Amino acid sequence: MPTSVIGLSIDAADAAALATFWSAVLHRPLNPGATAESAAIDAADPAEGPKLAFWQVPEPKSAKNRLHLDLWTDEFEAESKRLTGLGAKAVSDNVKPTVRWTTFADPEGNEFDLIASRPAE
Incomplete structure (x- = not known):
């Protein structure tokens, strides 16, 4: 039987936030x-990616992520601005x-990447 990725678990100080x-x-x-201890975001469609589960842990993040999300966009500048408006920091x-x-x-x-193609010059 094959093994499948059904979700990613992310440690957090406040899972709901x-x-x-x-x-x-x-x-x-x-x-x-959703509570400060646990929260989740399901994917309605596999193309949206896996379920994300958030779990409260007592210790703060202390080093670079060993795993991170890559997000793809066709509207790089607008999406970058939207992400910073939501609280992300470049x-x-x-x-x-x-x-x-x-x-x-x-x-x-927690680090994540926003990625876009560059047009040919």
């Missing part, structure tokens, strides 16, 4: 019953010949 941020980022509703910008991305940190410091 962090899940609310990601709910807005991904345009996916927060599951009912960490670094990267530009390659065919792609660009900005690494952001969510409100609890």
